[in-house]
Amino acid sequence: MSRHRSMQESPMPLFAGAQAAAPPARVPSYIGDHRSRLRDRFLTGGADAMPDYELLEMVLFRANARRDMKPLGRALLDRFGTFNGVITAPEAELRKVKGVGPSIVAELKLIEAAAQRLLRDRVIGKQVLSSWQALLDYCQTAMAHRETEQFRILFLDRKNVLIADEPQAKGTVDHVPVYPREVVKRALELNASALILVHNHPSGDPTPSQADVDMTRQIVEATGVLGITVHDHLVVGKGCEFSFRSEGYL
Missing domain, CATH: 3.40.140.10 (Cytidine Deaminase, domain 2)
Structure with missing residues (x-):
């Protein structure tokens, strides 16, 4: 059997040990529906229409699209008291809460930085x-x-x-x-x-x-x-x- 024919009958992956990529995990429908309702309520009534735990949940599910973030949001509020207390908490303290990793910290600190920048722009040069x-x-x-x-x-x-x-x-x-x-x-x-x-x-x-x-x-x-x-x-x-x-x- 020729070498050319052998290679055709026994194709090898481009990289040794390569495996087919697993399909992305689907977001459970109840989570997707819940988030859609939160978004609609936020867009209709603004932040005043939402308690702290729901506003925080909306921030958190940006950091993890496939996980129910309500329990983590409540845990953070139990520890730090208010929405403001959560986003301004030091990184070391945030990481003590189970389920908080780099992506959660980054999302919270981004909100904090944006809030400070917006408020600063209201006074600088005024x-x-x-x-x-x-x-x-x-x-x-x-x-x-x-x-x-x-x-x-x-x-x-x-x-x-x-x-x-x-x-x-x-x-x-x-x-x-x-x-x-x-x-x-x-x-x-x-x-x-x-x-x-x-x-x-x-x-x-x-x-x-x-x-x-x-x-x-x-x-x-x-x-x-x-x-x-x-x-x-x-x-x-x-x-x-x-x-x-x-x-x-x-």
Whole structure:
């Protein structure tokens, strides 16, 4: 028998050990129907028509199209309390929940990043004192659920338009180092005329400590010499803020 004929009668796979690809698993019909109803309700009534667990479920099934995500959504809400608490939870804490892998984490963090970007765009380049609630919403989303303290500064021009929003320092669960000379230096570099100081309390209680009060006073004194105004110092807690200006500290 010729070699040519033998090869025709005994075809070999292109790669050794190659196997036919398994057909993709089908989504159970009850899951598909349930998701269709959720989508229709969302498109008709918006997010206000849906409780947190259903909105979270819609986010989660984008990360896994073949799995019922309702139990995982409820488990995440049981652990972190609210939709906002889930999407802002640290990755290490999210991974402690059974069923959370890289794709779930990526989807949640994408939602978090998008929310922060949208809220930031509502205040950057705007006259801050006339859009105060938008500023508070942004600070809450960006800082309220952090596990460690962060100190950031909002730099304003002569018309109180926000020209820069910059984290200045990161700290521990109850302390963040801030150096007035660095604050002044950066304000001069940006040609800022006014500042709003912001930091968070991971405990959730925005009541300022004596260290917060002392640090604020030092920054006000250092910037005042150069004619730079400190409009406020906001301490961000979970769902609430403490305003030094409103409470008579400034």
